[in-house]
Amino acid sequence: MVPSVTHLDSASPCTTTDRVTVGNGAGLPIEHIGHAHVSSASSTLQLPNVFHVPQLTFKLLSVHQLCHDNNCSILFDQYGFCIQDQFSKRVLFKGRSSNGLYPIPSASQLSSPSPTVAYLGQQIKSSIWHSRLGHPTNDIVHTMLKSANLPILVDSPMHVCPHCLSGKMHQLPFSSTHVKASFPFQRVHSDVWGPSPCKSTDGYQYVVIFIDEYTGFTWLYPLFAKSEVFTKFTHLYAYVENQFSTSIKCLQSDGGEEYMVLVSCNCT
Ligand SMILES: [Zn+2]
Incomplete structure (x- = not known):
């Protein structure tokens, strides 16, 4: 009518x-x-x-x-x-x-x-867009949604996608252990950090750390190169023998290349 x-x-x-x-x-x-x-x-x-x-x-x-x-x-x-x-x-x-x-x-x-009519009723979390778009980085997700003028509900700023993390892992996680050290130097943990984005004033680029599991005492050595790990370990080994009249019984590491020389020398 x-x-x-x-x-x-x-x-x-x-x-x-x-x-x-x-x-x-x-x-x-x-x-x-x-x-x-x-x-x-x-x-x-x-x-x-x-x-x-x-x-x-x-x-x-x-x-x-x-x-x-x-x-x-x-x-x-x-x-x-x-x-x-x-x-x-x-x-x-x-x-x-x-x-x-x-x-x-x-x-x-x-x-x-208007291309946005269908989306006005609800705002979708950026983590869901991350999954829908094939798991790109957060920057790419935000750029795409912004260029398409789509509303977005931002998750916590440190949103981490567990599937992306799993896909980028090179090794399976280590199995957990319930065995604890019962005396000093029974087990010493070690890891190497580096290369640093900038060198120290003395030219160091790496750091190796040794932590005694029982006492929590920590030794840290700056390195010019990863190949110095063996030298620093022998230094610590001698130091423990001289100062504490005992020896390091076990060294635990993540199995990185820098520790392979220790394995080949039967130091562990
Ligand atoms: Zn993902």
């Missing part, structure tokens, strides 16, 4: 005395019956039985009549509506709700649809 005959493509005077009954029970006269249409870029809906009712203020569309005349179905939810072809399920029209109503978008609105 339309309030002006100019909204109709073609019209002929109404020959009956039928009236349109509105909410307060009043009957509004019908002056013309005609044909109209609603077009989008890809489809046109035909409205073959449109009443011209001058006392109306707004144009009204019967959902039942629209579905009947165009073999379509309409889905409604709180965000908007979607008109689909009944058989192919192709989307013919879609629009957003406004103030409790579902206005049909004009042709100009349809020609420039």
Whole structure:
């Protein structure tokens, strides 16, 4: 139903005395019956039985009549509506709700649809986008979402993806042990750190650390190169023998290359 005959493509005077009954029970006269249409870029809906009712203020569309005349179905939810072809399920029209109503978008609105409409209802965590996009880095995820103008719910700044970590691991995790050292120097742990992004004032680039498991005492030696690990270990070994009248019974490391020379010398 339309309030002006100019909204109709073609019209002929109404020959009956039928009236349109509105909410307060009043009957509004019908002056013309005609044909109209609603077009989008890809489809046109035909409205073959449109009443011209001058006392109306707004144009009204019967959902039942629209579905009947165009073999379509309409889905409604709180965000908007979607008109689909009944058989192919192709989307013919879609629009957003406004103030409790579902206005049909004009042709100009349809020609420039907003690509973000479907995403306005919810914000998705960046960790979910990380998974959906094939596990790229956080910087790439944020750049892609920003360029697509998609809303994003940022996780904690230190979000770590366990699957990415597992995929980048070179070794299986070490099995845990419940055996604890029961006297000093029964087991000494060691690791090497480096290369440092910048050299020290003396030119050192690496650090080797030795930690006695029982006492927690720690020795730290700066290194020019990883190859010096063996020399530093023999230094510590002699130091322990001279100062404490005992010896290091066991050295535990991560099995890095710098410790292979110790293994080949049977130092452990
Ligand atoms: Zn990941």
